[in-house]
Amino acid sequence: MHCLRWSIVLVVFATLFSCVAVSAGEVCTVDDFERPVQNALAGYRNPFQAAPSSCTARRLPEAARGTDGRGLRLVANREVRGFCGYWLHLFDFKTREPRFFDATRFSYMSFWVRGERGGERFAVKLADRNWAMKEDSISVGDVDVLLPGGVTTNWQRVTVPLGADPRLKWSELAGVTFDFNMPGQYVVHLDDVYFHQSADDPAPANPDAATQSSRTPSPPRAMWIWNTEPLLVDAAQRNQLWEFCDQHRIDTLWIQLLYESRPESRQSGTVGHDDENPATPRRLRYEVQWQSVLREAHRRGIKVHGLDGLPEWALREFHSIPLSIVDCVITFNQ
Incomplete structure (x- = not known):
């Protein structure tokens, strides 16, 4: 099964290289x-x-x-x-x-x-x-x-x-x-x-x-993709991504998640972090397209992590938001 790895990021930073001689x-x-x-x-x-x-x-x-x-x-x-x-x-x-x-x-x-x-x-x-x-x-x-x-x-x-x-x-x-x-x-x-x-x-x-x-071991090569929707809906964009990953030996992708409220939870689903009810269950958008992206990424040996987070999620009153998103990713992986 092609699973999406989940990471809650409160402070985001990337280190492309950390190596010694x-x-x-x-x-x-x-x-x-x-x-x-x-x-x-x-x-x-x-x-x-x-x-x-x-x-x-x-x-x-x-x-x-x-x-x-x-x-x-x-x-x-x-x-x-x-x-x-x-x-x-x-x-x-x-x-x-x-x-x-x-x-x-x-x-x-x-x-x-x-x-x-x-x-x-x-x-x-x-x-x-x-x-x-x-x-x-x-x-x-x-x-x-x-x-x-x-x-x-x-x-x-x-x-x-x-x-x-x-x-x-x-x-x-x-x-x-x-x-x-x-x-x-x-x-x-x-x-x-x-x-x-x-x-x-x-x-x-x-x-x-x-x-x-x-030989000098190759360090991990990771990339963050925050504008996810064009990648999911446009096959040409995905092809450009795979070519870029091949050219630059990218082996890990951190991709911004897109999600919405379940229809049974609210009349109109909202996308993002501004949901009025933090405990509202969520589901991934473009689930079929996600499956296609994961299938191709794993065929190429590229790990994919779902990425999301806001600083205020560290506060106890907002913990239900990332936890609900984690549940969403678990459901998708099942």
Whole structure:
């Protein structure tokens, strides 16, 4: 049976990511670009540019190092004027007290790169807390120097030695920057950014054969839908929802419930929370459509929760309202 999970929400908040670095031995994965928004250190990432130079970034399956998962595709047009590149944070800048990355226990940072044509050039830069406050970073080497033979059309690992530059506080690293600092048009693919202790510590050499335990686990991906009626009455809207969930790997939906008074309880049913009699029994609206939504969601492995709530429901005199809605959901599930 496809059941609707019920949650009474008095204070609603969503946490899409709450994750820490995944460490195996002396290897710490920072970003494998599987997560759409934040990496394993909860850091955000984004291209940067100043006209007329430009840079775009996309996470794509064809940019991955193996046939499974996603990698990062950067398309840069570096003019003589302006600048462009891509930054990757090692901390969550939205928290009140950011936790910067302590790299003192690691000797190297590595990532994998592949060029569209070969010969692509960019500088690898690092920033600590102070440099990040200035929105700047320190170059630790050009990729064609760090990588013997330069970038080619094959995947290669770039290894950056750490700890040598006294301008950086290595216990408070804040970000990695890929700076296209030479004029030209570039298309590069990046994957598997990580810190490690030994020069021989690689990311999984064969991503296709890597076990699930050796990869960074995907965090839950949830979405709140508050405008429910168009979704229930319009099949095209539902198809767009499923496509969006597939694209963004959404595995949990919190959907605002629609309900009304039972006809036998009142002459005219009302929708919402303004019922004159809080104890009035309720029933879900669009029960048949709900069944269709649940059937398709569960076929796709997506959990569905019914969502509703008001702050005043925490008061004893209003407890009968959420309890009656819970009864309604139980009846629907039966």
